[in-house]
Amino acid sequence: MLFSRNALAAPALVSLLLTGSAAADDAQSRAQDALKTLQTWYNPQSGIWDTCGWWDGASCMTTVADLAALDPSVMDTATYVFNNTFHVGPVSNPHPGPEKKTVFTRDNQGANSVNASQWLDQAYDDDGWWALAWIAAYDATREQTYLELAEGIFESLAAAWGTNCGGGGIPWNPTSTYVNSITNEVFLSVAAHLANRVPDRKEYYVRWAQKEWDWFTSQGFIGENGTINDGLLENCQNNGATVWSYNQGVVLGGLVELNRAAPNDTLLPSANKIAEAAIKTLADSNMVIHEFCEPQCLPDGTQFKGIFIRNLQMLQRASPDETYRKVIINSANSIWKNDRDEKGGLGVNWAGPIQATVDASTHSSALDALVAALALSIL
Ligand SMILES: *[C@@H]1O[C@H](CO)[C@@H](O)[C@H](O)[C@H]1NC(C)=O
Ligand SMILES: *[C@@H]1O[C@H](CO)[C@@H](O)[C@H](O)[C@H]1NC(C)=O
Ligand SMILES: *[C@@H]1O[C@H](CO)[C@@H](O)[C@H](O)[C@H]1NC(C)=O
Ligand SMILES: *[C@@H]1O[C@H](CO)[C@@H](O)[C@H](O)[C@H]1NC(C)=O
Numbered sequence: 214m215l216f217s218r219n220a221l222a223a224p225a226l227v228s229l230l231l232t233g234s235a236a237a238d239d240a241q242s243r244a245q246d247a248l249k250t251l252q253t254w255y256n257p258q259s260g261i262w263d264t265c266g267w268w269d270g271a272s273c274m275t276t277v278a279d280l281a282a283l284d285p286s287v288m289d290t291a292t293y294v295f296n297n298t299f300h301v302g303p304v305s306n307p308h309p310g311p312e313k314k315t316v317f318t319r320d321n322q323g324a325n326s327v328n329a330s331q332w333l334d335q336a337y338d339d340d341g342w343w344a345l346a347w348i349a350a351y352d353a354t355r356e357q358t359y360l361e362l363a364e365g366i367f368e369s370l371a372a373a374w375g376t377n378c379g380g381g382g383i384p385w386n387p388t389s390t391y392v393n394s395i396t397n398e399v400f401l402s403v404a405a406h407l408a409n410r411v412p413d414r415k416e417y418y419v420r421w422a423q424k425e426w427d428w429f430t431s432q433g434f435i436g437e438n439g440t441i442n443d444g445l446l447e448n449c450q451n452n453g454a455t456v457w458s459y460n461q462g463v464v465l466g467g468l469v470e471l472n473r474a475a476p477n478d479t480l481l482p483s484a485n486k487i488a489e490a491a492i493k494t495l496a497d498s499n500m501v502i503h504e505f506c507e508p509q510c511l512p513d514g515t516q517f518k519g520i521f522i523r524n525l526q527m528l529q530r531a532s533p534d535e536t537y538r539k540v541i542i543n544s545a546n547s548i549w550k551n552d553r554d555e556k557g558g559l560g561v562n563w564a565g566p567i568q569a570t571v572d573a574s575t576h577s578s579a580l581d582a583l584v585a586a587l588a589l590s591i592l
């Protein structure tokens with residue numbers, strides 16, 4: 214049964230919030246406001262958010278979970294979403310299989326065992342987004358079932374290990390030979406997160422995270438500017454394709470978690486180098502983050518910046534830097550002042566003005582920045 218335990222996560226934070234500064238109050242009420250707006254798109258039948266798709270749904274749920282972990286007053290909304298999405302979400306899976314082999318997790322005899330296969334959609338990065346989302350839901354609720362679901366998804370990713378580039382890494386999907394950054398960054402991050410949350414398999418997950426990172430750095434993903442391009446050519450050289458913000462972000466959270474599980478002096482400096490290069494490339498003169506596709510980003514591109522900021526916030530906590538703080542705070546403030554429509558919806562261009570569609574993807578991505586600003590104001 215879900216939610217029998219620990220209805221309120223992180224109780225220590227409650228008192229911090231109550232005694233918080235005006236900045237914290239502001240950050241908290243902005244995030245709460247934006248969560249209410251996000252939920253106008255939540256569809257109880259599909260378990261995801263109308264106007265954005267399957268993997269974006271995982272990102273939206275992660276945002277909700279991250280906020281709930283900081284602000285217990287939204288926990289009811291969050292636990293409702295986790296439970297409902299857990300039960301009905303698979304109806305929205307756009308391409309179930311062909312990673313069709315049933316992936317049960319450890320407790321595969323028990324009544325509470327979870328069928329992770331239902332969350333696999335023939336795109337390994339999408340699978341990884343859902344693993345991260347269920348880990349975030351676990352962090353907010355301590356509901357073990359969610360963690361087990363993430364472990365089950367991880368197993369299907371680990372089974373895909375081995376590309377034509379040095380024999381390591383995960384390809385983009387089961388039928389493609391494209392070796393892209395995001396799939397491998399998400400794999401790193403899932404492994405490293407699990408290492409800190411599953412004590413009896415810690416070594417196993419640490420080994421996977423280290424193996425992924427060693428392979429990643431031996432390939433050409435990081436380009437001449439220190440930023441991470443979309444992926445590799447058939448000959449395994451850097452393909453020079455778009456420097457998407459999320460590709461500069463997911464790796465940061467992965468390295469922070471890996472360094473927490475298995476400290477190594479090289480990991481945070483590597484993260485710092487990527488973050489600095491990313492900010493040089495993606496921030497405007499007000500330190501507000503942009504995507505190269507703005508203002509007419511296709512549905513995937515609308516999601517990315519929030520993921521960057523979510524992970525930059527993790528790095529800021531592990532390795533504080535005034536520049537990171539500015540990027541997070543300035544992006545959040547600019548979104549609130551310049552990029553909000555009359556219904557409270559948040560757009561894709563964080564510097565404003567609103568020029569294109571406002572939907573659950575642009576909105577949840579911007580909400581990530583509001584949540585990161587709240588985290589900085591209270592943690
Ligand atoms: C969890 O969600 C399912 C499906 O929507 C629902 O039937 C069930 O009552 C929910 N359980 C709780 C504890 O909210
Ligand atoms: C698990 O889910 C997959 C994909 O939806 C399905 O094919 C399989 O039958 C399920 N297995 C069980 C035991 O329910
Ligand atoms: C490095 O930056 C320059 C100048 O912004 C840009 O033209 C080039 O494409 C970048 N290189 C890569 C590999 O992204
Ligand atoms: C530290 O990490 C680097 C990069 O992954 C690796 O090459 C090195 O072996 C690690 N050192 C230890 C002591 O694990």
